[in-house]
Amino acid sequence: MYNNTRGTYFSALISSLITIIFLSNSAQAQSGYELNSGWKCAPVKEVSADGTRLSTAAINTANWMPATVPGTVLTTLLNNKKVPDPFYGMNNEYIPDIYKTGADYYTYWFVKEFKETAAAGNQVYLDFRGVNYSCDIFLNGHKLNKGVQKGMFLRFSFNITPYLSKSGNNKLAVLVHPPDVVGNANGGQGGDGTIARNVGLQYTAGWDWIQPVRDRNTGIWDKVTIHKTGAIRINDTHVITNVPGIRQPEGPQKPATIRLETELSNPTSAIVSGTLSYEIDGTVVSRSVALKPNSTATIKLPDYTLQNPKLWWPNGYGPQNLYNVKVRFTPAGKAPSDQQTIKVGVREIQTSWNDHTGSREVAVNGQRVFIKGGNWVISDAMLRLSDLRYDAEVRFHRDMNLNLIRVWGGAMIERPEFYDACDRYGILVFQDLWGSGDCNGRWIDPMKKDDQWTRRKYPDDHGLFLRSAEDQIKMVRNHASLAIWCGGNEITPPEDILVALKEDILPRLDNTRWFVDYSNSEEMSRNTLGGNGDGPYGIQPLSVFWEFKTYPFNSEVGSVGINDDESLKRFIPAKNMIAPEYDESSRKSKTDSVWDYHKYIGYDTSINKYGKVKSAADFAKKAQLVNYDQYRGLAEGFTSHMWDWYTGFIIWKTQNPWTAMRGQMYDYYLDPNACLYGLHNGSEPLHVMYNPVNGMISLANNGYKPMRNMMLVVKAYDMAGKEKLITQVFCDIVPASTKRVLSVKNAMDQMAAKEGAFLSLQLLDTDKKVLSENLYWMADKNGDYSGLQKMKEDELTATARYVKPCQVEVTLHNKQNAVISFFNRISLVDAGTKERVLPAFYNNNYISVLPGEEKKIIIDYPNKGKNKLAVTVDGWNTAGNNPHLINIAN
Incomplete structure (x- = not known):
């Protein structure tokens, strides 16, 4: 038994914030729920019964270990204090690695009892969104999967209507096996590389930014849901928005076109006739449909012209407008059989080759976007996703x-909830498929078990890769944020997979986005x-x-x-x-x-x-x-x-x-x-900046409008806070461009030579409102920050007040004729423990305050209940060299 006090730090944080509800943009069933609690589990080596018996009342599993679902075996073991927190210290070294233990060590049975019955004429489905890596599924003594159920990146669904207990008491049993090839975590990128023989995660065998995940993330790692419908089920709706021409974020818009198709399934033995419809912005588009018995069909609805659309734009370029698209199938003379709501951003992604730069450029709604991006691996290495x-x-x-x-x-196609957040915040997504140059053979690597020719053919099952790609593309393709598909990290998939993606799967399932081969x-x-x-x-x-x-x-x-x-x-x-x-x-x-x-x-x-x-x-x-x-x-x-x-x-x-x-x-x-x-x-998006090489001050305008009549104010400060106005000049800049204004190299070199100096840049509008500002600290002639090392203590004062629930405003004021209050870290903390409130969002931080200047910082934070909060201010030259604790006024 391990004490995981530190290991549960983030789990406790999540638990304290469960009152926060984030609206999901994913398609949601009219009648459905998640099986996310009450699971039990046991290692396969401790269970003698088969799945047929385990999924009945004949076997009592009430005393089995509580299981975390969605989650992995390692997450369950951690939550039951069976292993130490692998994120703390060297604890990961004390957890057995699957390569040494054998696969059975992390092969587990998961059971779940739930109540459900099917009303006459209705259907009930059991849906899995992700199991790693293969499984067998039993319900009430019946095996649901006919063949091998394999694939970490495959959703799968079972119509369980015939197998539900008449009493409403049901028992589900799932046997989960680890990846077929677990790989030797020998210290290489992806260990010995063989982890890539699966269609799954590669980082789990270790990388230069992570130690190995000991169970290779075995488990029912994504959502398990019950979905209830009438006779007809709606699956994998596809919405395409066409936004022709070159648009501006503001003002009236020319029309956009909405195109929608969806898959309908009829598991009954009778023809079902009815109306398939969708509603957007108060308008309903519909079509009469007759579905044959025991059939599935893809139905295309009439195109709709959306007048004066509210467009979706990337962050920094315009608003992130989203429409609710309500899709419904209604049998003749009956209540809706199934319905879903999809959040759709009306926008169009374009790409073109820029001959001047020698690279591809991305445009949204006809306007090019200068890409400023970050590489993302996965939200949590143990798949504790939320x-x-x-x-x-x-x-x-x-x-x-x-x-x-x-x-x-080397990770996965991210979850719909990730894409929901990207839709909300205007973050485009460049989505790799599964593969990396390290594991898949781009380079000679003595740490790898197989040679490059062999690794180049990974994964072992190309058919599984392609089926998984089709499924995951369908899962996320409606998101406005999804902009680019990519064949893999620093290498293409094998040629047959690449050809199938480029010539069949993407043209057929999602032909509106750029596909880059690696x-x-x-x-x-x-x-x-x-x-x-x-x-x-x-x-x-x-x-x-x-x-x-x-x-x-x-x-x-x-x-x-x-x-x-x-x-x-x-x-x-x-x-x-x-x-x-x-x-x-x-x-x-x-x-x-x-x-x-x-x-x-x-x-x-x-x-x-x-x-x-x-x-x-x-x-x-x-x-x-x-x-x-x-x-x-x-x-x-x-x-x-x-x-x-x-x-x-x-x-x-x-x-x-x-x-x-x-x-x-x-x-x-x-x-x-x-x-x-x-x-x-x-x-x-609008920025004033300083080139440290030639001293040039430049402007950057990422937006689509010219910026005129701006005042550039350039000042220097010595280490004692003495101000020197270098210049101020009116300037302007055209859209989507940079502009050099003037060089201050000689002035700054001279001022900084002895012990360094500060350079302050401000860009003001005609009302003297700050549009952009920047403070640089300059080294002395030897390249050291000697002046910072002996800076006087500041004379900063700070106050804080609640602006509204879950929002605090901090005001920093520096005394006139004082030194600069330099590089202040603002933190929202628990007033008692002094621990930081996490997560918290600051509109700016690591703030420097010039002599006589006042600055305000806004802090947003999720609801943490009734804990008394405070703010700390900890700067480079904070008086007393200790963080100041500021009480928050109501």
Whole structure:
């Protein structure tokens, strides 16, 4: 028995927030419910009865272990304290790995009792949205699956009407087997690579950002639902929206066309006639249908012309309008047999080749979109997926001013709830199919069991891959956010799969989106030498982002990303809170074993430029300055060459599904770090920025309207807070462009030479309202931040008040003639424990306040009940060097 106090940190957080309801955009049954509680389980080696008997009252399973469904075997074991939390410290090493134990160790029976009967003439279905990897299913003594039920990425459904108990008391038993090939987690990318012989997750055998998942995510990992209908069931509706011409986000719109078809199934022995209809914006479109007995048919409804449509736009370009499309089948003279509501964004995705950049560009509603994206692996490595977590993570991407998430090919096609969140927040999705260059043979790799020729043929079952692709495409194709399909990560699938996708499956099921054959294909991007790739990775001099021309649509480029001390303490034992030591001569870091285990990536010399490290907490605090600078610089460097060198960039990566210490803008526990706010700054749609190489101040306008009569105000501050006005000048900028304004290199070099300086940029409208602002801290002539190391304490005051339920406004005010109050981390906390409220969303953070300036920060947070909250302010030069605790006024 293990005490998983730390391991249940996030589980407890979710439990405390279950009162928050997120409206799902997925099609929902008129009459249905989820079987998500009351499950029991036992390992197969401890069960002698077969499924026929287990699914009856003859076998008492009441004393079996409580099971988590949806969930994996490992999640159930963790929740029952049978294993330690694999996300904490070195605990993962104490959990048996399936490669060594054998598959039976993680092969489990799951049972569930539920009440249900079928009214005369009605049908009841049992639906599974995901089981890893194969299973046998029994209900009330009957085996439901006729053949092998295999495929992690296959939904499957059973009409259980004939098998329901007349008493209404039913018992379901499911035997779940692990992946056919579990792979040797030998430390390679995807272990020895054989995990890719399945059509499933590859990261579970380990990667350079995660340790192996010991059960390889075996289990009933996605939703199990009961769906009740009349005679006819509606399946896999497909909605297409056509938006011709070049549109603007505001003003009256020319018409759009709505096209809809759906699959109807009639399991009865009689012809069923009725009306298939859908309703949008108050108008009903319908068609009379007669369905043959025991048949399934795809029915196309008449096209509908939607007048003056409210369009859907990516984040930063316009609103995310969504329509409810209500689909219904009504038999003649009867109540509706089945119905569903789908949220639809009216928009059209286009792509074209940009000869100037040598890359593909994406347009929405006729307007091109400069792609600013983040690479996403999966929300939780143990598949503990939730609406709340999806909403929080996608919202963070919106808050970073990004407009795209790429879902990486070593994981899965994301769940509809993820796409719901992307629809809400305007995040386009670049969706990989299953495969990676690492496992699937792109490179020679001594860690792999099979040679490249063999790995190139993975997976073993090409038919299963194609069936799974068809099914998952149908599952998510109605989402406005889905923009790009991709054959795989850094490699195409085998040729027969690729041809089937390009020439049959996608043209037949979803022909309105761009399909790129692999993630860094030359069909997507070609550099001046004619090839494509990705990178650079790791920490970079800021000059690299501005001056080094990389791939014109870069699918992976990234840097560092550890969180601060509060975050690290959640998964690193106190004895291991030891800061890395970088050796200048060997260019290597001496790193604690737990930091290594959690995939620390080096900050090299960048931390020492802020002064000698005193502790792990000091290291992590200084790392936030580096984080902010790196990701602001990355976004600004790419944006500065928008439509000249680049049509887009996608950061590797923006989140971690495990407690890793690299490539993340927020930690696993949804606590943001300075990377997020550096990106928030550098990626804003209208932006003023500074080139650290030549001192040029530039503007970027991502929008579709010209911006005129703006005042650019350029000031410098020394370390004592003394202000120097360098210039102020009126300027304007045309849509979708960047513009160089002036260089301040000589002035800033001179001012910063001794101990560094601050550069303040503000872009004001005619009412003197700030449209964009930026504060840069400049190193001295030796490249060190010597002035920051001896900065005086600030004279900041802060107040906080509740604006409305679940929203707090924080006001920061700096005294006139004081020093700059630099780099303040604002945190919403429990007033008693001082622990941060997670998740919480800040409209800005890591705030610097100039002398005489006032700034306001808005914090949104989910309802946590009646706990008393407070705000802490912790800056670089906070008086007393301790965070200030601010009570919140009503």
